[in-house]
Structure formats: C-alpha cells, structure tokens
Amino acid sequence: MSETTGLKAKLKVGMEIHVELATRSKMWTAAPNVAHPDFFDAEPNTLLSPVVIGMPGTLPVMNKEAVQMSIKVGLALGCEIAKKCKWDRKSYYYPDLPKNYQISQYDQPICGxxxxxxxxxxxxxxxAKTIRITRAHLEEDAGKLAHEGPGGIQMDHSIVDLNRAGTPLLEIVTEPDFSSADEAVTFGQMLRDICRHLGVSEGIMQKGHMRFEPNINVEIEKDGKTFKTPIVEIKNLNSFRAVHGAITHEYDRQIEEWLENGIVMGARAKTTRGWDDVKGVTVLQRTKEDADEYRYFPDPDLVDLIVDEQWLVELGKEVTELPFIKLQRYMGEYKLGEKDARALVDEPATTRYYEKALELGMEPKRAATLLLNYGLKRANEAGVRIDEIGITPEQVVGIEALLKADKIGSSAADELFGYCCESDDTPEKLANTHGLIQVSDTSALEGFVDEVLANDRNAKIVADIEGGKDAAIGALIGQIMKLSKGQANPKMIREIIIAKVRS
Incomplete structure (x- = not known):
C-alpha cells in the first residue's frame, strides 16, 4: 500500500494467462498445430482443415494429449481436477473465428x-506468498489479424491468418492476490518454467506461446472511507516487460482518474485496454462483455470428458519436481550458488542433462562446474541446447574421472570436452589420441625439473623458492609445461621442485 496526495492506495491484480499447448495437432482436428516447433514457420493459412474453417457438417474430435497436458499443469498448480466436465460453445463473431463460436469450458473447467x-x-x-488459482480451462485459440504488411507497410485492409485457429489453449485464472507488478511477473515466470519443464509448451513469448491479461484495480482509502476503482483488463501482453509496465502504469492512471471523476466499481462496467509498448501507456479498447453476452451453451457435438482415478494417478507420476523447488534443492542440498543453480534450472534440457550426470555418479558441484564452464559455453556459441552439442552425460562423467585421477589438467579437460562433442569414443581414448594425458612418470618429470633448475636465468627464482616464496614456483611450472608441451602433471612438478630446491 502506498500513499499519494493525502490518500492510501493498494493495488489489486488478478491474472489471466493463456498457454498454447505444443501438441502436434490442433484441439479438435488432425490439422498441424502452429504452437508445435515443427510448424511455427508455416505459411499463412496452410495449417487448416474443414473443422478449422467451420465447414458445414464437420464434427470436432477431442485431442487427448491436450487434455493430458492441461491436467498436468493443473496438478502442478495444486488444482482440483474435475472427474467430469463438459464442453461449451462461446458465441461471438470476429473475422478470425470462422465458426462464429469458440469451443471452451464455462461452468465445469477441467482444473478447479x-x-x-x-x-x-x-x-x-x-x-513467499500464496497465490490462489481460480480455475484453468481448456479451449481452442482463434486465428489472428495482420494490420500491417511485410516490413511494417501500412495497408487499407487487414489480413486474416487462420493457422493459429484451433490451437489447444489452456487459460489459467488467478484470484486478485497480486499487490505489485513484481509479484505478477514472478508468477508468470514461474508458470512459464512449469510449462516448459512439463513439456506442454516451449514458452517462447515472441512466438505467442503465452499471453498475459492482468485484471487491475485499486483500493483507495481517504477520509476513513474505502473506494474501489473499476476493474480494467489489459489484453494480450506477450512479454514480462510489458506485464510489469502495464500494471505499473495502470495503477497510477486509475488513481489519477478516480481523483478526477470519483467513478468506482459498479458505476461503470469492466473495460479492456491495450498496451502501447512504445509510449508506455494503456489505451482504451472497449467495454468488457459479461458471460451471458457470449450465449454459452453445451456443445452438442461433444461428449462429456471423464477423468478416472487411474488416469489421474498415471498423469500425476509425470508431474516431476517443480522448477522452483528444484532451484531450492540445488542451492540447499547441493550447495550451489544461486547463479549456477538458476543456469541449470532455466532450460529444461540442461536440467535433465545435469541430473543424468548425477545419476551416473558425479558429485553435484563438479557436475555443475563442468557443464556450465565447458558445456553451456559451447551450446551458447552454437545457438543450441546442451543436449544437442554432441557430448553425452557418460562422456562428461569420463572426463571427470580423468581429472580426479590426475590424468588430465583443467585446460586439457576443456579441450577434451570439445573432442567429445565430435566423437562417440571414450574420453580416455580421445585423450590418448590427442596427446592430452599428463606425464606423471617421476623420472620423466624430474628430467624436466632438472633442466629448468640448471638454467642460469632461473637462479633468482630458485633463490626466492629457497627463501620460502612459494609464489615463485609458478614461474618454473610454466616453463616445464612448455617443455612438456602441456603434458606434465603440475601437482607432481610442484612437489618435485620443492623437494629438490629445499632439500
């Protein structure tokens, strides 16, 4: 709650979040789904079918995978899963909705x-703060309109693209429990992480996989009375920056509007506004329809959805540890720093790769070091995921085994990591092939040490070491590494130098 111009104001925000589910086919037809990575770049109006364009006589067939994905998200959010729910027609006319109705869920959502x-x-x-989930219901997405041509060219008409029409869409609705823009963004980021780790969505905002619609109003206290401003819904935000900016701006705008006209909730219907990302302001769109204006009624072409206990148990087994809980465990149980822990959790493929290495016996901190220092560097440079750079978790474990046995050094480990990305051979075989195995033979190492110590140019360094200056040893180790072409064991070299100089 903040104070402004002699009054107290409290922001209240509820969120509606639309998640496009990444099934291969659409919600009610076998037509390809634009939210699946294989079809995102399809030419406009090529992912269609008679069902999508609303041809007479067509009948919808439910996509079971979309239902399963929705249930898993609901379980992750602690929702009550309906044992029985129906499908409803939400009627409205819009150019990107050929049927003039959307198949959705009204009073019986799949997730309560x-x-x-x-x-x-x-x-x-x-x-932490508890956010209440009101419901999560499954429906189909509409198409979209393009009001500009390629390159932002202004047109005197709009273009309808129906590729998105029929995409499975899970709408998650919360109670108005957010009291700041930061909280709303945190929830959105957590939900995206959950969806990505469950494999139900890629969660790429720029591709429209998630759209946010905050419902905002302000409770104002003045002269011992409480006033509530009318609720405003901000439509179709597709970035966390936009979510934060829209909520922050709307909070200030509603207070200013109330000070001007005193209009409160109930005196004016709920309105929707858009977000101008360039100007950083919300823009009035229209008055929000009430539910009865959509003329909901049960879809006569679809049977009720029944979720039996066995199916629910099976899906529950697929809801793995949530990303946020995993982050806490990595920092607590594994003693990882927050930066490293987040780097491992942010990308689901990296998380799975890391945990596979742990299953193979790697120590958590060492596994994190190797993957983040050697693996993610290469993945980022190549623009791919860590599981796509070529090296297997088994090879990573093999590199660590060579390090622990002092058969290779850290610089050689990095080089060996690169060779493993290009070959299926074992790390030890590749290390031998490329001359990366350290020389640990005492007699060979003593020969290198004797040669360096006998060099008159090192007399001052040797004197410093005799005087107890351990830092000077590094200069001799560097010379020996050069002589051995990087294959000498630095640890053993150090021990031999000390023994020979200080004996």
Missing amino acids: EGEIDIPLTDDPNGP
Whole structure:
C-alpha cells in the first residue's frame, strides 16, 4: 500500500494467462498445430482443415494429449481436477473465428481451485506468498489479424491468418492476490518454467506461446472511507516487460482518474485496454462483455470428458519436481550458488542433462562446474541446447574421472570436452589420441625439473623458492609445461621442485 496526495492506495491484480499447448495437432482436428516447433514457420493459412474453417457438417474430435497436458499443469498448480466436465460453445463473431463460436469450458473447467507459492525476494529460500488459482480451462485459440504488411507497410485492409485457429489453449485464472507488478511477473515466470519443464509448451513469448491479461484495480482509502476503482483488463501482453509496465502504469492512471471523476466499481462496467509498448501507456479498447453476452451453451457435438482415478494417478507420476523447488534443492542440498543453480534450472534440457550426470555418479558441484564452464559455453556459441552439442552425460562423467585421477589438467579437460562433442569414443581414448594425458612418470618429470633448475636465468627464482616464496614456483611450472608441451602433471612438478630446491 502506498500513499499519494493525502490518500492510501493498494493495488489489486488478478491474472489471466493463456498457454498454447505444443501438441502436434490442433484441439479438435488432425490439422498441424502452429504452437508445435515443427510448424511455427508455416505459411499463412496452410495449417487448416474443414473443422478449422467451420465447414458445414464437420464434427470436432477431442485431442487427448491436450487434455493430458492441461491436467498436468493443473496438478502442478495444486488444482482440483474435475472427474467430469463438459464442453461449451462461446458465441461471438470476429473475422478470425470462422465458426462464429469458440469451443471452451464455462461452468465445469477441467482444473478447479488450487494454489501455489511465489517468492517475494530474489532469494528462493526467502519469504513467499500464496497465490490462489481460480480455475484453468481448456479451449481452442482463434486465428489472428495482420494490420500491417511485410516490413511494417501500412495497408487499407487487414489480413486474416487462420493457422493459429484451433490451437489447444489452456487459460489459467488467478484470484486478485497480486499487490505489485513484481509479484505478477514472478508468477508468470514461474508458470512459464512449469510449462516448459512439463513439456506442454516451449514458452517462447515472441512466438505467442503465452499471453498475459492482468485484471487491475485499486483500493483507495481517504477520509476513513474505502473506494474501489473499476476493474480494467489489459489484453494480450506477450512479454514480462510489458506485464510489469502495464500494471505499473495502470495503477497510477486509475488513481489519477478516480481523483478526477470519483467513478468506482459498479458505476461503470469492466473495460479492456491495450498496451502501447512504445509510449508506455494503456489505451482504451472497449467495454468488457459479461458471460451471458457470449450465449454459452453445451456443445452438442461433444461428449462429456471423464477423468478416472487411474488416469489421474498415471498423469500425476509425470508431474516431476517443480522448477522452483528444484532451484531450492540445488542451492540447499547441493550447495550451489544461486547463479549456477538458476543456469541449470532455466532450460529444461540442461536440467535433465545435469541430473543424468548425477545419476551416473558425479558429485553435484563438479557436475555443475563442468557443464556450465565447458558445456553451456559451447551450446551458447552454437545457438543450441546442451543436449544437442554432441557430448553425452557418460562422456562428461569420463572426463571427470580423468581429472580426479590426475590424468588430465583443467585446460586439457576443456579441450577434451570439445573432442567429445565430435566423437562417440571414450574420453580416455580421445585423450590418448590427442596427446592430452599428463606425464606423471617421476623420472620423466624430474628430467624436466632438472633442466629448468640448471638454467642460469632461473637462479633468482630458485633463490626466492629457497627463501620460502612459494609464489615463485609458478614461474618454473610454466616453463616445464612448455617443455612438456602441456603434458606434465603440475601437482607432481610442484612437489618435485620443492623437494629438490629445499632439500
């Protein structure tokens, strides 16, 4: 709650989040789904079928995979899963909705009430806040309109692209439990991470996989009375920056509007506004329709959806440890720093890769070091995921085994990592092939040490070492590494130098 111009104001935000599910086919037809990575770049109006364009006589057939994905998200959010639910027609006319109705769920959503905790600080082990989930219902997406041509060319008409029409869409609705833009963004980021780790969506905002619609109003206290501004819904935000900016701006705008006209909730219908990302302001769009204006009624072409207990148990087994909980465990149980832990959790493929290495016996901190220092560097340079650079978790374990046995050094490990990305051979075989195995033979190493110590140019360094200056040893080690072409064991060299100089 903040104070402004002699009054107290409290922001209240509820979120509606639309998640496009990454099934191969659409919600009610076998037509390809634009939210699946294989079809995102399809030419406009090529992912169609008679069902999508609403041809007479067509009948919808439910996509079971979309239902399963929705249930898994609901379980992750602690929702009550309906044992029985129906499908409804939400009627409205719009150019990108050929049927003039959307198949959705009205009074019997597949996922009912739930709740999830969000952190209130950057510390994942710090204080948290419970956000109540009102519902999550499954429906189909509409198409979209393009009002500009390629390159932003202005047109005197709009172009309808129906590729998105029929895409499975899960709409998650929360209670108005957010009291700041930061909290709303945190929830959105957590939900995206959950969806990505469950494999139900790629969660790429620029591709429209997730769209956010905050419902915002302000409670104002003045002269001992409480006033509530009318609710405003901000439509179709597709970045966390936009979510934060829209909520922050709308909070200030509603207070200013109330000070001007005193209009409160109930005196004016709910309105929708758009977000101008360039100007950083919300823009009035229209008055929000009430549910009865959509003329909901049960879809006569679809049977009820029944979720039996066995199916629910099987899906529950697929809801693995949530990313936020995993982050806490990595920092707590594995003692990883927050930066490293987040780097491992942010990308689901990296998380799976890391945990496979742990299953093979790697120590958590060492596995994190190798993957982040050697693996993610190469993945980022190539613009791919860590599981796509060529090296297997088994090879990573093999590199660590060579390091622990002092058969290779850290620089050689990095080089060996690169060779493993290009070959299926074992790390030890590749290390031998490329001359990376350290020389640990005592007699050979003593020969290198004797040669360096006998060099008159090193007399001052030797004297410093005799005087107890251990830092000077590094200069001799560097010379020996050059003589041995990088294959000498630095640890053993150090021990031999000390023994020979100080004996």
